[in-house]
Amino acid sequence: MTLLVTTRPLGPTRRVARSRTAGAIPPWTLHYGDALNAYEGWPAPSTIISDGAYGVGGFPGDPRTLGGLVDWYRPHVDAWSKNATPATTLWFWNTEVGWATTHPLLAENGWEYVQTVVWDKGIQHIAGNVNGETIRQFPVVTEICVLYRRRLEFATTTGVMTAKEWLRHEWRRTGLPLYEANKACGVKNAATRKYLTQDWLWYFPPAEMMQLLVAYANKHGDLRGRPYFSLDGKRPVTTTEWAALRHPWAHEHAVTNVWSHPPLNGEERYKGNGHRSAPRVHRPGKNATVHLNQKPLAFMRRILTASTRLSDVVWEPFGGLCSASVAAIELGRRPFAAEKYQVFHEHARQRLEEATRNKETGMADCG
Numbered sequence: 001m002t003l004l005v006t007t008r009p010l011g012p013t014r015r016v017a018r019s020r021t022a023g024a025i026p027p028w029t030l031h032y033g034d035a036l037n038a039y040e041g042w043p044a045p046s047t048i049i050s051d052g053a054y055g056v057g058g059f060p061g062d063p064r065t066l067g068g069l070v071d072w073y074r075p076h077v078d079a080w081s082k083n084a085t086p087a088t089t090l091w092f093w094n095t096e097v098g099w100a101t102t103h104p105l106l107a108e109n110g111w112e113y114v115q116t117v118v119w120d121k122g123i124q125h126i127a128g129n130v131n132g133e134t135i136r137q138f139p140v141v142t143e144i145c146v147l148y149r150r151r152l153e154f155a156t157t158t159g160v161m162t163a164k165e166w167l168r169h170e171w172r173r174t175g176l177p178l179y180e181a182n183k184a185c186g187v188k189n190a191a192t193r194k195y196l197t198q199d200w201l202w203y204f205p206p207a208e209m210m211q212l213l214v215a216y217a218n219k220h221g222d223l224r225g226r227p228y229f230s231l232d233g234k235r236p237v238t239t240t241e242w243a244a245l246r247h248p249w250a251h252e253h254a255v256t257n258v259w260s261h262p263p264l265n266g267e268e269r270y271k272g273n274g275h276r277s278a279p280r281v282h283r284p285g286k287n288a289t290v291h292l293n294q295k296p297l298a299f300m301r302r303i304l305t306a307s308t309r310l311s312d313v314v315w316e317p318f319g320g321l322c323s324a325s326v327a328a329i330e331l332g333r334r335p336f337a338a339e340k341y342q343v344f345h346e347h348a349r350q351r352l353e354e355a356t357r358n359k360e361t362g363m364a365d366c367g
């Protein structure tokens with residue numbers, strides 16, 4: 001059997017601007033320039049947080065219409081797909097229609113849709129601003145962030161299969177009855193029902209259960225068909241290899257896919273000379289907003305806490321003020337970011353340095 005999902009071993013890191021932090025706090029990397037020139041030097045990502053073009057002319061280089069969006073993303077999606085591991089996730093920020101326009105490109109490149117998170121900005125976003133007769137639609141107060149994972153497929157002599165199909169196929173090849181999977185896992189009926197079923201009640205077997213299934217199949221299965229549950233056709237899959245096929249997920253009770261947060265204001269909204277650590281490079285006037293697209297840190301923390309582990313590599317190719325990377329520093333992940341425009345890059349660098357100092361002095365606000 002061959003695993004079809006593209007993998008790439010951890011590669012060397014070309015550092016453009018990086019923290020000087022040594023020891024416990026993982027360093028960060030911020031590339032000044034096009035992310036396309038940075039990807040090859042970055043290690044394989046655990047997650048990619050994309051907040052790029054929206055097709056609304058929102059930042060220099062954002063196409064003014066949806067028409068240019070797919071071409072804009074194509075080389076990036078190519079690089080993400082090439083560098084992803086089977087367990088890499090992608091969080092894709094956009095408008096509803098911007099995402100709908102780009103989804104086919106992502107799907108074609110092996111990204112499997114998981115869910116849509118809706119950012120509800122609340123009524124503050126439009127208050128006093130809407131002429132219903134002019135817009136003739138409900139006022140929009142949302143943006144979305146869509147979670148993808150890599151599509152996991154297994155090539156067999158009888159065709160390409162999903163994990164659900166492959167598990168049953170391999171067990172059937174052993175010649176053992178399906179119910180014997182329960183004996184293999186030491187359970188009454190849960191293994192057959194959860195891991196070998198073909199309906200929506202199917203579960204991806206956790207590594208410790210997979211280890212039991214694999215050992216049993218290769219010990220008791222028909223000698224002629226061995227190895228069973230093999231990724232390379234030569235030996236059975238190991239526990240570590242199996243675990244590496246699936247991205248982490250830390251469930252947070254009572255958090256749904258609708259996230260309410262007003263548009264950014266106050267201290268978190270990065271200002272020109274109004275902000276306590278604003279660099280000299282850009283002085284847009286007191287209290288002027290530096291970047292229109294800055295995302296709430298609380299969202300970036302939530303994303304990273306749910307889908308990554310300590311020290312995991314986080315890509316933020318369209319940095320802006322690098323909110324995802326700031327959250328990554330706070331949470332002990334390793335961010336690799338890029339920003340193409342000098343002014344934004346300079347602000348982002350300053351922000352990342354501040355986040356690192358806060359982390360070092362224990363001042364990071366992870367609330």
Ligand SMILES: C[S@@+](CC[C@H](N)C(=O)[O-])C[C@H]1O[C@@H](n2cnc3c(N)ncnc32)[C@H](O)[C@@H]1O
Nearest residue numbers: 034035051293294295318320321322323339340
């Ligand atoms: C929507 S903003 C990101 C805002 C960010 N999420 C934040 O919270 O600050 C997109 C940013 O990506 C930058 N950008 C666009 N194309 C890029 C590219 N090819 N490489 C690097 N940066 C790029 C833009 O200059 C812009 O600042």
